[in-house]
Amino acid sequence: DAKTTQPTSMDCAEGRAANLPCNHSTISGNEYVYWYRQIHSQGPQYIIHGLKNNETNEMASLIITEDRKSSTLILPHATLRDTAVYYCIVRPINNAGNMLTFGGGTRLMVKP
Amino acid sequence: EAGVTQFPSHSVIEKGQTVTLRCDPISGHDNLYWYRRVMGKEIKFLLHFVKESKQDESGMPNNRFLAERTGGTYSTLKVQPAELEDSGVYFCASSQASGLGLRGGTQYFGPGTRLLVL
Numbered sequence: 001d002a003k004t005t006q007p008t009s010m011d012c013a014e015g016r017a018a019n020l021p022c023n024h025s026t027i028s029g030n031e032y033v034y035w036y037r038q039i040h041s042q043g044p045q046y047i048i049h050g051l052k053n054n055e056t057n058e059m060a061s062l063i064i065t066e067d068r069k070s071s072t073l074i075l076p077h078a079t080l081r082d083t084a085v086y087y088c089i090v091r092p093i094n095n096a097g098n099m100l101t102f103g104g105g106t107r108l109m110v111k112p
Numbered sequence: 113e114a115g116v117t118q119f120p121s122h123s124v125i126e127k128g129q130t131v132t133l134r135c136d137p138i139s140g141h142d143n144l145y146w147y148r149r150v151m152g153k154e155i156k157f158l159l160h161f162v163k164e165s166k167q168d169e170s171g172m173p174n175n176r177f178l179a180e181r182t183g184g185t186y187s188t189l190k191v192q193p194a195e196l197e198d199s200g201v202y203f204c205a206s207s208q209a210s211g212l213g214l215r216g217g218t219q220y221f222g223p224g225t226r227l228l229v230l
Contacts (some may be wrong), residue, residue, distance in 0.1 A: 012117075034218075038196065043221035044155065058172050091217075099157035099168065100205075100219060 003090045010106040018075040020106050022088030023071040029035065030033075030093045033064060034100070035073045037084040044087065044102075051093070078110045114138065117223035118204050124228045130192040133225045137186070139207030142169075145207075146179060146221060152198035161187060194229045198203050201226050 004022040012018040024033065034049040048055055048062045050071070056061045059076040075082055085105040092098055117136045125131050137144045144157040145194070159169040159178070163184035172179070181187040191198055205219040 017127060036221075040154075043223045044205075046218050046220060049218065099171070100147075101157070102147075102155040104154060 004090060005105055006086075006088055006103065006106045008104065009109065011109050011111055012075075012078045014080055014110055014112050015077055018073075018078040018082065018108055018110070020073040020086050020088075020108065021070065022073070023070045024088070024090050025092050027068050029068075033062065033068075033071050034089045034091055034095060035062065036061070036089065036100070037082075037089045038087070038105070039081075039084040042096075045084075047086075052075075056057050059095045074081075078108075080112065082108065083110045084108060115154045116204055116206050116220055117195055118202075118222040120225060121223065122226045122228075124230065125194055126230050127129030130132050130190065131194055131227060131229070133189045133191075133202050133204075133205075135187045135189070135222060137204070138220060140218075141206035141208055142184070143207040143219075144181060145205040146187070146189055146203065147171075147203040147221075148200050149203070153200075155203065158189075191227075192202065194227075196229050199227055199229045 005092055023028045032051050036044040040046045048060050050062045052088050085107050087102050087105040089100050095097040119134045123131050142163050145163040146196045147155050156173040159172055159179055160167045161181045164181050178190045199223045203221050203224045205221045207219045
């Protein structure tokens with residue numbers, strides 16, 4: 001699986017947009033970009049995924065660069081409950097059963 | 113729709129004892145996964161079931177770990193005998209059988225079982 005690189009930690013003011021970057025420069029054409037987060041003492045929570053088009057759902061937006069070598073997860077109006085570790089993961093399309101490979105993620109701290 | 117559930121939420125055992133963790137996937141999900149995070153480390157894959165069959169058990173650390181999914185519904189993960197280094201959080205996840213591109217391949221996680229081996 002392709003590797004991802006994320007900043008270790010980030011801060012964001014409550015109510016502002018949180019923009020979490022991820023570098024996946026070795027991603028191949030058959031790999032999706034997935035984002036999960038883990039709030040303290042809970043299991044990983046699915047946020048969003050995409051292939052090459054930008055995606056939006058009720059939780060977040062995912063912006064993928066045209067060359068697909070990087071992406072940004074956007075939480076439009078961060079709240080204190082969004083404080084968590086955010087994981088960017090690439091995963092092949094052609095096998096629905098592939099494992100998720102978690103890295104260190106980005107620890108997002110939303111501050112009042 | 114009920115999510116993935118795990119039991120127990122916490123377990124404290126002594127070294128050498130046996131512990132069995134249980135996971136109930138989302139109803140209708142054929143794929144079931146076990147992961148764990150040991151202290152200070154990243155979340156690591158253990159194994160993957162498709163229905164009752166082990167599809168990939170490449171992440172299982174050693175033969176003290178035994179996973180089963182009889183009948184293709186819930187799964188158990190037994191650690192026997194437990195060692196100190198087995199302490200950590202064990203997560204279960206499930207996904208539908210259909211391919212990626214839909215939400216079918218997305219894995220949904222349970223809350224985890226926190227295991228402490230003394």
